[in-house]
Every structure is written in structure tokens, then in C-alpha cells.
Amino acid sequence: MEIDPFIFRLSIFILSIFIGYYVVWSVTPSLHTPLMSVTNAISSVIIVGAIIAGLSGEIDSVFNSTNIFGFLAIFLAAINIFGGFLVTQRMLQMYKKKKKNK
Amino acid sequence: MEIDPFIFRLSIFILSIFIGYYVVWSVTPSLHTPLMSVTNAISSVIIVGAIIAGLSGEIDSVFNSTNIFGFLAIFLAAINIFGGFLVTQRMLQMYKKKKKNK
């Protein structure tokens, strides 16, 4: 008999909550705005599910009621991924030290 | 086909290293000595393996070359568990705030 994989996933979930807790408290307050935008970007990793859904139809009928939702989800998540990471990068690029400035 | 449980264990291991990193950095320096003694105590959770080993022999031959090691390991780990937690508690009991003292 083997341990149900669900229990492993639960362990991973709980441990990740601990990590999230610590990792976020360690973020310097001046970067809280980029933090919001980057967490938004990484939460669009849900695109993984969208891709599976989009490619699930039969080859000949690309668009049907089930996988059209997948395509829409890909579209939405892609906006977030590109938009989120880029806007974060744009913000972070602005944080400069004194030296470079003088 | 299922994912090999080893990979889940690896995930748990890696995530725990992250947690260890953060959790230990958050320990206040004045408690570094109790930290050393409590980590020592919890690392004796290896007693779990020792118990399995100790009880692995046939019922009639309690002591044989294989499970005697289990019993010895139980003995050693038990010293650590009781000693480690108690000495930590003894130390921590000493850390007091001003009010109680005056």
C-alpha cells in the first residue's frame, strides 16, 4: 500500500504557506507595490491548466464548448503574465542607488 | 501512472530547507543557545526509525543481531529527547522580563 499523493500535496501546500509567510515578511516595505504586481503575475501560473484545457479537444474540432474556455483562460492569463512581469520590471528598474545618480 | 513518491519527498525536503533558513534567521540572538539545544532534541526524532528496528524481530527472539541495534538507538535517542527538551525548558524558564523581578 502506498501513501495517497493527496497527502503529499497537502504537505507541500502547508509548507508553502509557511514559506509565503516568511518570504513576504522579509520584503522591504519600499517594495510592497512591486510585490503586489509580481504576486499577481506569478498567480497566473494557472495558465498551465488553461493550456491543458485548450488542447483537450479532438484534433479536427478545435473549438467546442469545452476547450473554448481553455483558450479564453489562456488569453486572460497571458495578459497577466506579460503585463505583470513587465510592469514589475519597469518599476524595479526605477529603484536606484545614490552613486549611479551623481 | 503515478508520480514517484520520492519526488514528493524531495519537494518536502527542499521546502523544509527554505523554512529552516527563514525560521532560524528569525530567532533572536539572545536565544541562540536554547536554539542549539532544542534542535538537538528534535533531531532525535530519528527514534522513529529506532522503534521500528527494535520491534522488527520475531516475537520469540527479542534480542538478535539486527534489532539489538534498534534498542541501542532507542536508548541513545531517548537520552537526547528527554535531556534536550528539559535542559531547553530549564534555560527558557530563566528568561524573564523586568516586571516580575521588581
Next chain:
Amino acid sequence: MSLNLLAIFYLVSGILFILALRGLSSPDTSRRGNLFGILGMAIAITVTFLSIGNFSDGFVYVLIFLLAGGFIGVFIAYKIPMTAMPELVAGFHSLVGLAAVFVAISAFLNPQAFNLGFPGNIKIASLIEMSIGGAIGAITFSGSIIAFLKLRGIMSGSPITFKGQHYVNLLLGITIIVLIFYLCDSQSEKYFWRIIAISFLLGLLLIIPIGGADMPVVISMLNSYSGWAAAGIGFTLENSALIITGALVGSSGAILSYIMCKGMNRSFFNVILGGFGGTDQASLSNNKDKKPVKSGNAEDAAFLMKNASSVIIVPGYGMAVAQAQHSLKEMVDSLKKNGIKVSYAIHPVAGRMPGHMNVLLAEANVPYDEVFELEEINNDFANADVAFVIGANDVTNPIAKTDPQSPIYGMPVLDVEKCKSVLFVKRSLSPGYAGVDNELFYRDNTLMLFADAKKMTEEIVKNLD
């Protein structure tokens, strides 16, 4: 690709996301952190493609939608002004929420693709996971839309409240749970659609009663929700990248909301139950214009600062509204040319979102090592000559230290009044976000500079030359 290898890659991408957030512990490492995040995402997407290995028509369409979305994303990211960050984040959240809903729907309609069983015979655990993921996603979506509309000013910022609304919300919540039971029992499609529909409604009702100015806390809370939704879907898809990321985002949003509430000295429930922070309430202040105030013009301000040896700048929400950060930087530069020591003091809840002022100052090329947090700089006011308060109000209000009745009592504030003189740049005597009058305006060592923040700083710059 073998399932094991796939799992390892998803683990790697989860770890890269952890490293991405970890990078934000200092501006120096933050850019590398962001790259880790991008890498993690690229790995997750690539291995998902490879795992399906279906390079047919479908694949082309996936690419088309991906690129179309990406194009829009890039366009938005480049065009958006830094002052619109709060709306942007709210808008993006709504998209993640909707994407989660769509994935949940696909999983429900086409469970074979995800190895969850067959339509009408889906594993109970998966059914529960996907309903929870979908419901939270739907709440995130409609809630974020309201937040977006309120922040953008399209919808009135004032809290829209009606009697018994909390009971209605509670009822809706219970209904969702009951429907999930029915769904598991009957596997019937109609329950699934009802769960999603009611969740949309609940999202609207939850956020409408909350005042516009409280939106930042809401956004962060919705961020947290979108994380939990992702984690729920992650359990459905048995995907560790989604589970790890969901947990990270979930806790991150929750902690940020907590930090904001603590910074404002309000409880989270006080915010969520709504009815606070509307624009109406803010103007309802008492006994103003009664005491005399000293007011001055740009020339007076320039004179005062030129003769100071150290100046501390205290920016607030008004600076963001007026987009005054660039001219402020110019002003500081010309003060520095005169040999005056200048630093910036940022209150943890200055502006309208965490780190708001820091981003704007960074945009104006202010080096981040001239910018100090409250605890770092609060003792320095006593030794400084001038505090230049630009568009800030609540974060300087000493009533937080003295009057236990005041709504901001207990919030730490910047001790600007300890400076030899205090300059306040704002348009009127009206109070700020918390709707509390600021007695500093009436003090002897205060000079009010009534004007738009940007115009005023520009004029001061002229007078400094």
C-alpha cells in the same frame, strides 16, 4: 515527458517563484528576483506544452491566444502611468480570477483531459476542489472589477450600504456550500453553474459596501483570494507549481492586508464590513476654518528652505494625485546645490497602497538610499530645520498620539511638529483619508501653502534659482 520529470520541473518553477519573492527583500536583488519569476513561468508553460505533445491545430490556436494576450499585456505594462498602479493591480486580479473560473469550467466539462474521471462521474475530491477554486475565482473576478471601477473613479467611491447586507452575504456563502454538496451528490451541471453565478454575485456584494479609499486593503485581500483559488485548482490538476504558488500568493496577500490595517490602526473586520473611508465622510470634518492659519506662497517657502541647513520631505497621497514627484525631485536637487541636507520620510501607509510613495519617488529618480522609513527617521525631525509636507495629512496628525477617541488613535505618525518650521502643501484645509482635522495647520511654526502640489513645487523651484 515522464510524469516524474514533469513533477520535478513544476517543483523547480515553484522554487523559482519563491526566489522571485525573496529577491524583493532588497532593491538590489529585486530585478534578479523578477527574472527568476519569469524563468519559472517559462519553465511551467514549456513543460506543459511538452507534456501534451499535441503539436496540431490546437497548438497554433494556443499560441495565437497566448501571443494576443501577451501583446495586450505588454501594451498595458508600457502605457500605464505609475500613479495608476492600484487600478492596474485590481484589473489584473480580475483577469486571474476569471481565468481560474474558466479553467474550473473546462475541468468540469472535460474531466478526461485532466484525468479526473468522466462527465457525470467526476471524482468527488476533484469536484470539491474545482468548485472551491471556481467559486473563489468568481468572487475574485467580480470583486476586483468593483475595486477597479471605484479606484478609476468610474463608480462612486462612497460606500454603498443597505440594511442587513451582511446577512445576505452570509446567506449567499451558505448557499454556495450547500450547492457544492448537491453537486457532489448529483454530478448535475446545473448546480455547478449556480455555484459560479452566486459567487459572482457575492463578489459584487462583498466589495460594493467598502469605501473607495479602503480599496487597497481590498485589492490585497483579493490578491490573497486569487492565490487560494490557484491552489484549489492546483489540487484539482495535481500540479505542485500551482499549489506552491497559490500558497505563496495567498499568504502574501493576507500579510499585506494585515500590514495595511495595522498601519492604519484598524481591524481587518472593520475594513471588510465596510461603510468607512468614503469621500462624503472625509469632507464631514468639524470646526475647520475657525482658528487662524498662517498661509504663505512659493517665495516664502523658498526663502525658508534656502536658509535651512536640513530639510525633511514628507510626501503623501496628494503628491500622487498631483503627480508632483518630478518637480519635487527638481526642488530637492536645487536645494542640495545650495548645500542643504535633504532626506525623505515615508510613513508606512502614506499614499493609498503599500510602498506607493517609494515607487513614485523611484520613478522620479530619487535614489532609494535617501528615502527613510518612519522608525529610521522619526528622531531626526527634532534636529531638522524644515519639514516639507507635500500632500500628506493623516500621517503627520499628532492627534493619533493624544486623543483616544480619534479614529486614527494609536497609529504611529511622523513627528513633523518637532522641526523648527513645517510647510504644508495642500489645496485647502480639508482633512485627508481618515476625515480628521489636523491641528498642526493652526500652529505657530506651520506655514500653509495652499495650491496644487505640482504647481507649488514648480514655483518654489523658480524662486530657488
Next chain:
Amino acid sequence: MSLNLLAIFYLVSGILFILALRGLSSPDTSRRGNLFGILGMAIAITVTFLSIGNFSDGFVYVLIFLLAGGFIGVFIAYKIPMTAMPELVAGFHSLVGLAAVFVAISAFLNPQAFNLGFPGNIKIASLIEMSIGGAIGAITFSGSIIAFLKLRGIMSGSPITFKGQHYVNLLLGITIIVLIFYLCDSQSEKYFWRIIAISFLLGLLLIIPIGGADMPVVISMLNSYSGWAAAGIGFTLENSALIITGALVGSSGAILSYIMCKGMNRSFFNVILGGFGGTDQASLSNNKDKKPVKSGNAEDAAFLMKNASSVIIVPGYGMAVAQAQHSLKEMVDSLKKNGIKVSYAIHPVAGRMPGHMNVLLAEANVPYDEVFELEEINNDFANADVAFVIGANDVTNPIAKTDPQSPIYGMPVLDVEKCKSVLFVKRSLSPGYAGVDNELFYRDNTLMLFADAKKMTEEIVKNLD
């Protein structure tokens, strides 16, 4: 008990261990943290029993060994003086290491009990995991024994070095890896025993060349090793409590070693490669007794402090050696009765292990909010009247700020010389751990009090009354 339930319980106990360490972030929560740790351990042990469900003779013997060990543990924990903590921790580590070795041996001899296959036909992955766990355990055991003997003074503290020792160690390490290959290939018992034996030897050789005073870093490193050994065994036994705990302990030990090395401004390799910090070297100091020093007695010290308005106490290793903390507390109490402000300044590497001074002061009932860390108090020396340095030396040495050639250059030090007067309690002019002369002894505002720390404070107390 089902395997799933068992796995959940082990997860819970792992989480309780995380909470145990988390509790140590402040003294207030630390006691609760320790209870979490105990609870976690109790759960792990209980469910292991239940999972076997073999309540026969064997069970009785397990209980006997458990209680026998527990009894000895309790006895040691109550008897040990606080000053002997470093040895105690070293001794305990050796036990964990040996226990890991024994578990690995049992797993090898009786793989069926652990579901790893059959003797002579053990799964390769398990074989690798148990060899690594056993080897690290053996190194931990023999290394900790040496550390214990050196700290206890049974073995000379001086570093015992010989030419080419690092190559010998490297060779042994490679041999172990090669033997693991052979073991996997042949499953032959003899290779397993050789791995264990060579690891014991390697542990001895690794620690013998390291000086007695460097032992704290070594202990922490061995702590880390014992964690990795536990994690290795955890993979063998497929037990998540062991894996989580092993990773926690492993990183904790590594970070503590790092903190210590950074505090001493030395690299980790410098410590591990050995040959530093022996007692011989410490006495090899130059140009001492050449310059004149002012020395005084207890009466002078009492007079000086009575007339001060604020005194800062700087304890160091000598206080621990002399067990002077209790009489120090008495002295401070009688100073306070005279209305003098007293606080304690603790350098991060004062004493011989991290937090060493804090434990001793806590033992003497000094409230922890009177005890300050270096960064918190270093600016206060300039405003204090007397710095009372008791058994500390290196941590006050200003050479760390001035002479790049000095071995402690770059280490942050306590600025005691900024006080109006500095009192040094020590037995002679000999240097401390780092073997560097301290020029403060020869300054005009320094008064040396040559005596054992405990005797001196006791006399000062008499003179204060």
C-alpha cells in the same frame, strides 16, 4: 493505523517542530515553542508504536530502553550547570549521530522491517540513502566526541596538525563514495561496515586539528550534519517527520556556524581547515608588560561606580569561566539601589557559543529587557560614565577598527573606550581568544582590576554597601 493517517500525523509533528523553532523568535513565546516541540515528539513516537501494533515482549523492551535513556537524560538535564552548555550540546550530538548509525545498520541488516527489500537485495536508492545517513551519522558521532573532550578539557585544546592532513581527509572522503558504489553493486555487507568505519575515522581526523576555542563553530556544524543524517534516514524510512526535521536542523546548524564566523570576521574554511585558536597561540602575544598600566582594587572600582550616573556592563568569556554572573547581578542591584542606571551590552560572539552570555545572565535572574545587543547599545557608551568589562577582551579591542593586519580586523566591537572610564576585570594582561593584545589596557581612562571575576565582584559588592 492506515498509512495515510500515519503520514498525516508525521506531517503534524514536522509542523510542530517548525513552530517550536519559530517560538524562539522571542523569549515570551519560546516556552510555548518548546512545548510544541515536545508535543511533536510525543506524537511521532506514539503513532510509530500504533503503526506497528506489536504489543508483545518487544514492546516492553522498547519501553525499558526508552525509559532508561529518558531517566539518564532527565538526570543530566537537571544536574548540568549552565556554564557547561557547550560540552553538553556536543555530547548530545554524538548520541544523535550514533543513533543514526545504529538505525542505518538495522535498516541494512533487516530491510524487510522497513519495506526496503531483502538482505542482499536492497533497493539501490535505499542503499544509497542509508549509507549516506550512516556515514554522516558516524562523522557526527566521532567528531562530536572530540569536540566534547576538547571542551571538557580532557583533551588538549590546542590544534593538533600534521602535514598533508587535508589530503588524507579528502582521500578518506573519496574512499567512502567509492565504497558506496561497490556496496550498491555487490550488496555485500563488508563494504557497508567499511563505510561506517572509515566515516568514524574521518570524523576524528576532521575535528582533531581544530583548536579548542573554535569548537563552538564545530558544534554547530556537527549539529547541521546530524540534521542531514536524519534527513537521509528519513528518505530511507519514507518518513516526512524525519525529512522535515532533518532539513530544519540541517539549515539551522549551518546558519548558526555562519553567524559565528561572520561575528568573528573569519571565513568558515579558515575555521574548518584548523590550526587556529589553540591555547598555545593565545599566550604568544607580543609587547606586553612593556607599557605602564593603571591597576586598582575593589575599593577604587566601587568608588568610581558609586559616583557614576550610568554604568554599562560588558560581560565576556571570563565571566563564564569564573561563574561570576550571580555576584555580578548582586553588584548591579546595589548600584541600582544607589540610583545608578545600569544596562548590559552583549557582543554577538562574547563568550564561547552564540547567546552564551544571555543564558548566564538569565540564569542570574537578569531580566532580558535590560540586556542589549551591540547595535542597540553601541551609541550609548559615549554618554555613559563607566564601562565595567568583566572577563571580556576581544570584543572590546579597538584594533579591530584600525589595524587591517590584525586577525580580528573588521569584526564589529563594543566602543567601551568612549565611556569616561573603563574598568577591566581579568586576571592578567594576557590576551583573549584571538591572541591579540588590547591597547585599551594601557589607556589613561582605563583601570585594570586584576583578579578572578567572581572574587572581584564579590569584593566590590562589599565595598558598595
